[in-house]
Amino acid sequence: MALRKRSVGVVAVIAAAGLGLAACGQSSSGGGGDAIELTIAQNAIQGGKNEAAAKFIADWVIPKFQEAQKAKGKDVTVKFVPSGVDDEQYKTKLSLDLKSGKGADVIDIDSIWAGEFAEAGYIKPLTEVAGAEADSWDGWSQIPEAVQGMTEFNGKKYALPVGTDGRVLYFNKTLFAKAGLPADWQPKSWQEVLDAGTKLKSSGVPVPIQINAGTAMGEATSMQGVLPLLAGAGGEVQQDGKWSGASQPLKDALGLYQKIYGGGLGDPKLQQEAKGRDKSFQQFADGKIGILMEGDYFWRGVVNPKTGVAKMADRDQVVGYAMIPAMEPGKGIRGQDFVSMSGGALRTVNPNTKHPKEAFELLTFMLSPEALKEETKDGNVRITPRSDVNKEILAGEPLLTFISEKVLPLTAYRPPVAAYPQVSVALQEATAAVVGGTAPDQVAADYQKKLEGIVGGAGNIAS
């Protein structure tokens, strides 16, 4: 026994040495006089996912911000903590960090996570963390109400918006010309989309219409599929705190899926493949898809002739775009003729930060007109949250101007609550079932049943 004790002691020494080593490996933050160290985390990394954002922070934000702080007599060092993984994995890591009182001082999150993070106490209202400056920031006046809404949960602002986006119908003008369809196509009802699909089909287009479905595409099915259709039929997943079950709008939206995939106007297999969305991009670029519902990312990052993943050298000539029509004019949500869905990223201050004031300053610094203009230079244009900046930078960008001016005013957002991701999966499963041949009414009923399990009983579902 004595021997065993001794060996335990030996191991304890080894372990202690290890801990010492580990402690040495950690950069000491915050210590040492007036020097302030801030960290900023994003799901972006040089040489990988969202590279431009990572570069912008490393090359412009950090040096300029440090300089600006120095001018105020503060010694601030900023460090970027890159990631470059699936959103769920990034979210998992953020949650674990925040739960343990760790994490970067400034963090980027998807706007859809705001509610669940707030409920878990991972993030706090900006005024609580950073003080009254958060409300009096002069940038708010430049940010449209709807975009500000993304940052709110239970009426309080939890973050600054980083950007937003919108969904449209893209179409291939070359294929349209062959099928005898106009180059300035703008359908006014679902029937007109189906009619165009039929014409494309008879002119020999392999995949006339691609509207994402199924679970393999994940959130892309929700955002570029069932949710815009639901909105077009006048429905929302959640309204006034109640979830919509097997509602008529849902049945209508699923009915459109049935018409497309049951009627040979789309490729049902593509919806099931693990890399189906990548493939849909490639097929569109190869001129095999006639009509595709996608976000502005498709234009900027996929068929972009310079940096896209499925480059189209003649994008500006060949790719047309149109607003997503409601089922029939006036039948969309809020009685609209056209609909869309939007999301966006948020940036907030970690409640665990030692330097909330400086962290908030960094937040506003990155959303200053100068920073946004710098960030969107050199073909990296996207829709920023600021109207004053958008006017200037979107000038040479017809599609982004189109989305900013025509689509964003009528767009809708997802409910930012913790149950949404599961509801979204249930919706994706519903589309998969319809594409697989089940009748929409049956699928809608199944969805309602599943929904009851997710949101805690039939009481939370509007009948």
Place this chain on the structure above:
Amino acid sequence: MAQATSPPETRPEDEAQAPRYSSDAAGLGKARAGAFAAPALLLIAVFLVFPALWVLYLGLTNYRLTGTAAAEPQFVGLDNLLDAVSNPTFWSSTWLTVQFVLGSAVIGQVGLGFAIAWLLRDRRGPLKRVVEGLVILAWILPSAIVSFLWVALLDRDGGTLNALLGLPGFAWLLDHPMLSIIVFNTWRGTAFSMMLYGAALGNVPPSHLESARLAGASGWQQLRDVVFPHIRGHILTNLLLISLWTFNDFSPFLLTAGGPDGKSEVLAVHVYKVALQSGELGYGAAVSTIILLINLVVAVFYLRLLRSKK
């Protein structure tokens, strides 16, 4: 002298027959043996047993990654387990896992691994090295890369397999998802069994095989009467480990993402989806607990099966 290949659990009988020192030949003694095992056991206690028990506990709560249940998880007892067993997805996942383990681990990896080891048992030289090298290569390549290799192999349009078979447009991963991941996992994991049986066969005394051959035993009879009794312990070890690992193998996710429509959602993928993608950590932990129980049953089954005859 102790049986060179006796399975671990036959040790008590050996010891009963032989004087104690023949087992503890180096005169270790219990205290020093404890000291030898202590570092490993300490690491295991801290980094394995403790968190594993924690997982079992989480399975009894409604803990989630985010939302109110993350801030104040509630103890819900067996609710998660009951939810799981009343959930048809769980049962279909369990059934798929059984197919996956039987197909890719027991038949695929163990069968193919043994076959290769047996075919190459008396060979030396480049042929053996090339075959073994390729089999092992499939095993040591990182799974993130391997998944891309197999997508490239099985792809509907540009896939190598369809090009070789002249079947353009055949969707292996969609129309035969289970077959795909079973063949994939056989490819991926055969090396371990091959190495283990290669080692085991090397320990079968050549003289025994020789006398069996002289007595006119067929290849099958040699296998059954001479080889099998010698490698029984290795078969047990191998089946146990391979089944356990395959049960918990999440790499089919990289190939099919559990799809299409959950048709290849084995339990490990189910847990990944539930725990990481939906953030339902309590429920995910409960399913892990069930996997543990199934593994326990499987282990006991193997032990009974291969221990029965001495």
Place this chain on the structure above:
Amino acid sequence: MTRFVLGRIGFYTLIAVLLAFFTVPLLWLVTAPFTSDPTYEVRVPDFTWDNFAALLEHPYALPSLWNSVVLSAGTAVLVVIFAALAAYALSRVRLPGRDALLYALLLLSSIITGTAAMVPLFQLAVELNLIDSQFGLILILTGGLLPAAIFMLKDFMDSTPKSYEESARVFGASPLQIVRDVVVPLVRPGLATIAVWAVANVWGNFLMPYLLLSDVEKQPAAVITYTLYTEGGQANLSMLSTFGLLYSIPVVLMYLFVSKKYGFRFHGGIKR
């Protein structure tokens, strides 16, 4: 005679099928990195080095390979040493409840490598101040691999002859010396196999390194592989295939080295 010929033909046919089965999936890995704009289709490459040039400019790719080496070598060393000592002790001395303990640990190890364990492991690492430390990660990975390693090694230890140890003991060697000078040489191929097994396990591990290491400069290649995507989650196939090739080379080299030096068979024992 015909039987012999048929046997030969059968043998080589089987070998040919096996070779094809294990080679065909690898074709993409050896062609795509040398192809401009590769797709999932295996094509005759146009032998460009552009993909490699692009990879060299990647700020984290090559350092991450080094991190992978550190993590997997560190884990393999700990696993082999601790597992060998424990397996030897458990093989030679009958501690109470030994077998039941081993089986229980083996079963628990399957839980710890699953997704559900990420929260306990993360919070444990936080409490022990092992977050963002490669050493801490090595300890955690080692803990998960040890039961299976002990289990396998105990098998090998059981099957080594005890007579050498007795002789060494007669000559007055201490138990530690006996392990080092007598037992280890006998089971060396087994140790090598365990080491390779441990390396292969750590080499491909993504989730724990990602969760436990925040600093990108400490992250291994498995994590960096997952970053070679674009904003919308599209795989960057030219980078992925090229990095995949580089990522695979160290483990292949290790295999060649180990198999040349130690072999993967356990023929160290006495042939009877």
